[in-house]
Amino acid sequence: MGNILEIKNITKRYPGVVALNHASFSVEEGEVHALVGENGAGKSTLIKVITGAIKPDEGALVYQGKEYAELNPILSGQIGIEAIYQEFNLASTLSVEENIYMGTKVNGGIFIDRKKLTQNTLDILKSLNVNIDPNTKIRDLTVAYMQLVEISKALARKVKLLIMDEPTAPLTDNEVEILFQLVHNLKEKGVSIIYISHRLDEIFELSDHVTVMRDGEIIKTVRTKDITKDQLIFDMVGRKLTETYPERSPKYGKTILEIKGLSGPFNKKTSFCVREGEIVGLAGLVGAGRTEIARLIIGADKKYSGEVYMNGEKTDIRSPKDAIEKGIAYVSEDRKNQGVLLKMSVRWNITLPILRRLSHFLFIDRKKEDECVNQYKDALRIKTPSLNQLVGNLSGGNQQKVAVAKWLASESKLLILDEPTRGIDVGAKQEIYDLINRLTQEGLGILMISSEMEEIMGMSDRMLVMAEGEIVGELQKEDFSQDKILRYASNITVQEEGKYE
Incomplete structure (x- = not known):
């Protein structure tokens, strides 16, 4: 032909x-x-x-x-x-x-x-x-x-x-x-x-x-x-890469996030916690309710019932703004509509959540701002001709890097990552994984949602599997297997747990 x-x-x-x-x-x-x-x-x-x-x-x-x-x-x-x-x-x-x-x-x-x-x-x-x-x-x-x-x-x-x-x-x-x-x-x-x-x-x-x-x-x-x-x-x-997933030796601290009986339009009552230094994976099929749980936590959707605790203190989170003030950051899976501001620059996208930290009275400290933006631009290898380039003019993958960088630059204690490497190349994935690992070493807690089986297994310390709007299984690192995760996600192991070892 x-x-x-x-x-x-x-x-x-x-x-x-x-x-x-x-x-x-x-x-x-x-x-x-x-x-x-x-x-x-x-x-x-x-x-x-x-x-x-x-x-x-x-x-x-x-x-x-x-x-x-x-x-x-x-x-x-x-x-x-x-x-x-x-x-x-x-x-x-x-x-x-x-x-x-x-x-x-x-x-x-x-x-x-x-x-x-x-x-x-x-x-x-x-x-x-x-x-x-x-x-x-x-x-x-x-x-x-x-x-x-x-x-x-x-x-x-x-x-x-x-x-x-x-x-x-x-x-x-x-x-x-x-x-x-x-x-x-x-x-x-x-x-x-x-x-x-x-x-x-x-x-x-x-x-x-x-x-x-x-x-x-x-x-x-x-x-x-x-x-x-x-x-x-x-x-x-143009260079040789090492192993995809970083070697982890997590040291868990106190519980950062605890939710009790949280429910909403698409979720049944759900309870779990995330500790300092821990990556908790949230797995499941499309429609299982993973993103919906994240949106309930940050107040993007109205909850029907339940309580959210940060550092042992009950919090009333009614909007994403409340969540940010309580130290919770969320990287959305919907990059275009919720992740970045396409008509604003790389600089503004990354520093928008932390302008108060970079300001002295009414003025932004440009030196501190440049140091912050360049740090994450270099760490995530964001390809842009200028920090003043509009994010909408970048490739889709580089837009995703900006979305991640925005919240990595914040002083959040809990980071919710919803499909954080969607559209990201193999080299940048490893850089994001390494950065996430370093953040947990500094005491951050991570709630990570991913549809990539290898990724969710490779990065999580503990995994929660959702089906039909509720958590149907919890797995420790040593128990991870694709078979178990898929069985839970398909909701066929709830009554048969332990019968397929």
Whole structure:
């Protein structure tokens, strides 16, 4: 088979940075072609050139044998190029079916055929093994289900080249398997896929070729079977990495957080505690109630019952502002809407929660501010041409680093991390893990929510597993196993605990 797409010497410059530097590679018809690299390597810029969202300064694209100096979003869709981005492109006030078929004609004349619209939506969702009411508003869905709607939206069109940018980042293991099957099915039908992921196991399972990017340049393109994971990591980051998860020797202090009988709209009465120096993992399937518990703790959602204690003292937390004042910080899984201020600078995002600490009377101490921002910029390797760069102009992964840095810079005693490494490259993940480990050594308590099984097992000292809005199991480090966690998460071990050792 020939190539469906050729990228020829594509260059894109922005003030102070060359996002793409004479990038060239090709994608064969009917193949899965992985695109990997650290955050800021140029992957997102490249796919936006392919979809026509960004106009290149130099170079050309050859698609199905026809050369284009540039594309635009309408033309790329017409010729069969679709993309699923890290940042969702959904209308929150519209329904699932309206989002999937937005811009597509589904009618019986001049009127929309609502019956046909609903049935077509059900057919697509069924092919993904997803049970969502087509009339549900997007704003009422979890992040994982929003991602599945994005995938469904692309499938509703006659796609020939599908670009998937971190499609599994918000998905659980079961949902990832569904996605993998979908990728295989599309490949069998002749659809070409450019697959971007920081999860290297996915790259080796799905892709035929892999192209490595670093600092806006194409480093190499090889058959996936001809490269090892260690070599791929080295090519991506330009340095050798040590073990992924830090060696932990935790020393637990007093109880920082204790919740008793906490319940809300999506959670039954829940009780647990977090100690100084401890990482408590909160595991479970999508919809289990993990994020909802975090939001109850910080006062983002109204509680029905229960009490929250900080350092043994009962606290009345009615809003995130109250939580911050009590020493509780929360890194949301929804980076775009709740994690960062896209129209504000890197500097302001990181220092916003601690401006009082950096101020002298009515004025900010710029020297202290620069020292603080540079400390976390360097620690998390945030790629930005300037501290005054708008966060919205950074790559998705670097936006996530800013979201994490904002709360690491605060003087919080309890840090709630909800999917903290979503969209983060392998090198930055290790840096975040090391930083989290150092924070616990300084006495912080961490409540960590993650859908990555390896991550939640590798970082947690103790694990709470949720199902259907309540904690159904608690595991100590020595008892961690994927089998036990999945059994609890599926709520089949509650009555059978200890019978499958």
